[in-house]
Amino acid sequence: MVFWEGYVSDEAMGALAPIVVYWIYAGTYQMLPPLDRYRMHSRKEEELRNLVSLPTVIKGVLLQQLVQATVALSLFAMTSKVGLTGKSAQPSFLVQIFQVLIGMLVMDTWQYFVHRYMHHNKFLYRHVHSQHHKLVVPYAIGALYNHPLEGLLLDTLGGAISYLVSGMTARTAVLFFSFAVVKTVDDHCGLWLPGNILHILFHNNTAYHDIHHQLHGTKYNYSQPFFIMWDKLLGTHMPYTLEKRADGGFEARPLKD
Template sequence: MWSNVASNWPDANADTDNSKSLNQSHHSTSPTDHPTPQHPPALHHSPHPQHSFLSDLFTIFLLQTRTRTTTRRRFQRSIISFLLIAHQNLYKKASNFTLSRSVFPLGFRIVIAVTVVCLEGLDLMEVKISDEFLGTVAPLVVYWIYSGFYVLFGSSEKYRLHSKKEEDDKNLVSKKTVVKGVLLQQAIQAVVAIILFTVTGSDESPTTNGSLSVFDLGRQFFTAMVVLDTWQYFMHRYMHQNKFLYRHIHSQHHRLIVPYAYGALYNHPLEGLLLDTIGGALAFLLSGMSPRASIFFFSFATIKTVDDHCGLWLPGNLFHVFFQNNSAYHDVHHQLYGTKYNYSQPFFNVWDKILGTHMPYTLEKRENGGFEVRPVKVVKDD
C-alpha cells in the first residue's frame, strides 16, 4: 500500500551525477545542466525548508534501492513511505494549533533517520531476515516507537483528554509496573507467534512471494480485521460481565482510568493471551494471510491499539477520520460511567451499535487547555 509512493520515484541508474544532482537540487539555475531528482508527491509543493532534509534523505535512500526489489527492500521502502506520509500530514495540520510546528518534523526526522540507518546497516552486513522473524518482532518495536511519539506530544496539556494531574491521581498503578506488564505481555505474544509460524510452516506458493493481487490482500486484511474485532468484542464483554474474571483478571487493565499510549497492552497475562494473542492468531489463520502480510497487518493493529489508548486528541490524526472507534471512544469505556459500554476494539464499533452497548459522546474544549469527553447517553444503574 505505502510502497506505491516509493514506486513513483525515478530509476536508479549507474550515474555518477546522482550525488552531484542531490547537492545542487535546491540551487541549480539550469535544469538542463544539473538534473534535479524528483521530489515525492506529498512534498512537491511544500515551501518549508524543513522538508529539504526529508527530500535529500529519501532521494538518497530510494535511488540506491530502486534496482533491488527484494522482500526486505520492499518492506524498508514501505516503512519509510509510511513515515513520510505521516510526517507530511501532521506537519500540515499542526499549523491550525498552538503546538510548535517544529515538534512534528523533528520527531519524524529522528525516527526516519534511525530507521534508514538500522535497515541499511542490516543490509550492508548481509543479515538475512525472514518474514516470520519480522512478523514476530515488528509489532513489538512499532509499539514502543509509536508510543514514544505520544509521550512527546502528551507533554502539552493542549491535546490531552485528561490533565496530567488526573493521570497521576486517578491511575491505580505506577508506570514502572505498567512497563513491566507490557514487556511480559509482549514476551508471551512473541512465543505464540513463533509457535504459530513454526506450526503453519513457510508457504512457498506464488501468493506469498509477492504476486498476491491488491484485491486479495485487501480481502485478507478486511477478514482479519472482522475476525479480530469479533473475537475481542465478545471476549472483552464477557470479562466485564463475569464478576470473577473481571475482579481477578480484566480489572488489571482498568487500573488505568486515564489511559496513555504505552499502557495499551497492560493486561493480566491470561487476558493478554486470551484476548490479544489468541485473537490475533485466529485472525491470521482464518484470513489466510502469509507471514509477510502479517508483518503489515499486526504492525497496523498495534499502532491502532496504541492510538486508542493514547489519551490525546491530536490534530491531523487519520484514525479519527476513518474510525469512529478512536481515543475518545475508548476513553469513555475507561471511565466509571462507561465500563458497560464501548467494548469494541481495535478497529470498528459495529458490535456495540448492533448489541446496544454503544455510548455516544461529545468532545468539548476545556478552559485550561485540552479536551473533555462527555457522555450523551443517560446511564442507568442495574
C-alpha cells in the same frame, strides 16, 4: 520485495515487528511535550486517578509481548508455506487487502465478545480485566498493559485466530499486526490531536475508548481496535460529544444513544 528480505524471515519479522512498532509509536507519544490543550485528561488527573506506576506498566507490557512473540513464532512455523524458491508465495495485492479486512473483522469480533464477557463476569473482571482498568486515564505505553491471562486470551489468541481465518501469509501479517498495534496505541494515547488520520477513518478512536475507561462507560464501548459495529448492533454503544475543559484540553462527555 520488502526491506527485510534477505536479512530476516517473514515469520521472524511477523513476531518482532509489532513489538518494535509498539515501542517506537508509543514512545513517540510518551516523549511529546505536555500538549495540555489536546489532552483528554489533565496531567494532575492522570497522576491522581491511575492506580499503577509507569515501571510496572512497562514490565507488564514486556511480559505480554514475550508471550505474543513466542506464540506467533510457533504459529508461523506450523503454517508456513515455503515454495521451491525458499520464499512464501504472496497472493495478489487485492487478495491481501481482502485478507486484511477479514482479519480486522475477525479480530474485532473476538475482542468484543471476550472483552464484554470479562466485564460481565465478576470473577474475571476482579481478578483479570481490572488490571487494565487501573489506568483510568490511559496513556500510550499502557495500551497493552493487561493481566497475562487477558493478554493471552484477548490479544494473542485473537490475533492467532484472525491470522488463521483470513488465510494471510506471514509477510502480510507483518503489516496487519503492526497496524493493529498502531491503532491500539492510538486509542489509548489520551490525546485528541488535530489531523489524526486514524480519528478521521475510524469512529473507534481515542475519545471512544476513553469513554470506556471512565466509570460511566465501563459497560459500554467494548469494541476494539477497529470498528464499532458490535457495540451498535448489541446496544453497548455510548456516543459522546467532545467539549473543551475549563483548564484546557478536551473531555469526552457521553450522550444518550
